[in-house]
Amino acid sequence: MTTESEHAAMTEDGDPSVAGTAGYEVISNAKLSADVHRLVIRAPRVAAVRQPGQFVIVRLGPGAERIPLTIADSDAEQGSIVVVIQAVGKSTSDLVRLAAGDRIDDVVGPLGRPSDLITSGTAVCVAGGVGAAVIYPIARRLAEIGTEVITVLGARTSESVLYAEEFASFAELVVCTDDGSAGRAGLVTDALREVLATRSVDVVYAAGPVPMMSAVAAVTKPLGIRTIVSLNPIMVDGTGMCGGCRVTVDGVMRFACVDGPEFEAHDVDFAELADRLGTYRESELTASTHVCRGSA
Numbered sequence: 001m002t003t004e005s006e007h008a009a010m011t012e013d014g015d016p017s018v019a020g021t022a023g024y025e026v027i028s029n030a031k032l033s034a035d036v037h038r039l040v041i042r043a044p045r046v047a048a049v050r051q052p053g054q055f056v057i058v059r060l061g062p063g064a065e066r067i068p069l070t071i072a073d074s075d076a077e078q079g080s081i082v083v084v085i086q087a088v089g090k091s092t093s094d095l096v097r098l099a100a101g102d103r104i105d106d107v108v109g110p111l112g113r114p115s116d117l118i119t120s121g122t123a124v125c126v127a128g129g130v131g132a133a134v135i136y137p138i139a140r141r142l143a144e145i146g147t148e149v150i151t152v153l154g155a156r157t158s159e160s161v162l163y164a165e166e167f168a169s170f171a172e173l174v175v176c177t178d179d180g181s182a183g184r185a186g187l188v189t190d191a192l193r194e195v196l197a198t199r200s201v202d203v204v205y206a207a208g209p210v211p212m213m214s215a216v217a218a219v220t221k222p223l224g225i226r227t228i229v230s231l232n233p234i235m236v237d238g239t240g241m242c243g244g245c246r247v248t249v250d251g252v253m254r255f256a257c258v259d260g261p262e263f264e265a266h267d268v269d270f271a272e273l274a275d276r277l278g279t280y281r282e283s284e285l286t287a288s289t290h291v292c293r294g295s296a
């Protein structure tokens with residue numbers, strides 16, 4: 001867990017080589033699909049220590065919303081991290097418009113517990129849409145430490161398939177699209193069922209939309225296959241103090257920012273999570289300009 005004093009230290013991370021500059025420099029911004037961008041941000045202290053499964057909370061400037069973003073990759077030598085952002089509201093749309101050289105006020109992290117990775121056997125990594133950026137560091141590290149990895153990568157169309165080349169470089173990959181324009185036609189759960197019917201699998205890791213993670217859990221539960229999901233509730237402070245990210249797991253209230261973001265899927269109350277996210281998205285989409293409750 002990150003303490004408040006660590007928070008203070010981390011917000012001074014910026015670019016230590018440039019005296020008098022504040023914030024965190026955007027090194028590059030690449031468009032991956034219609035509404036998804038990959039930003040490389042200079043954040044040396046985060047890059048030096050982050051582990052798969054961890055995230056940062058980004059705030060562009062005064063009045064902007066705090067956005068939790070999984071650290072998809074990092075380069076400790078360059079002192080940079082990679083985040084993947086889907087433009088779904090004002091704050092995320094402002095972030096994907098940034099150009100190289102622009103600065104972000106706050107990048108706080110690494111936050112959250114590192115992934116619980118198995119070191120042998122077989123893992124299926126299921127990624128839906130933008131969840132690919134969450135699953136990528138997990139799958140890659142699993143492969144590096146000797147676990148057999150099968151990735152099931154789903155998207156609506158061929159244009160929204162993310163990280164396919166990267167996954168294919170180290171693991172067996174099954175791509176599926178809702179419309180059949182790339183890979184096989186169908187949902188990730190269709191492909192997952194086929195993999196589980198023919199292979200002996202120890203753990204399933206999944207990240208993507210809540211209905212997808214819930215559906216993955218419904219597939220694996222009757223088979224008794226341990227399943228770990230990365231949850232994406234609303235987050236504000238990222239330190240376990242505001243309660244914004246609360247989720248119910250095995251009947252107990254947990255905070256995704258400090259107890260997660262990964263949890264045992266079969267214990268998660270997905271209906272409650274979907275309900276809380278739905279309420280939040282409604283207000284986010286209708287607000288053209290607003291001061292978010294997460295703003296300082």
Ligand code: NAD
Nearest residue numbers: 128129130154155156187188207208209211212215230232
């Ligand atoms: P999407 O809606 O395009 O879905 C991607 C794929 O997930 C689909 O192609 C399908 O294969 C699968 N899927 C979706 N619903 C399913 C269901 N009910 N049953 C089985 N499979 C299903 O995804 P998107 O638009 O890229 O995702 C956006 C969502 O992902 C947002 O809600 C965002 O908050 C969430 N997200 C989650 C994380 C995380 O950490 N879990 C990270 C980033 C984004």
Ligand code: FES
Nearest residue numbers: 236238240243257
């Ligand atoms: Fe505030 Fe988790 S984001 S408690």
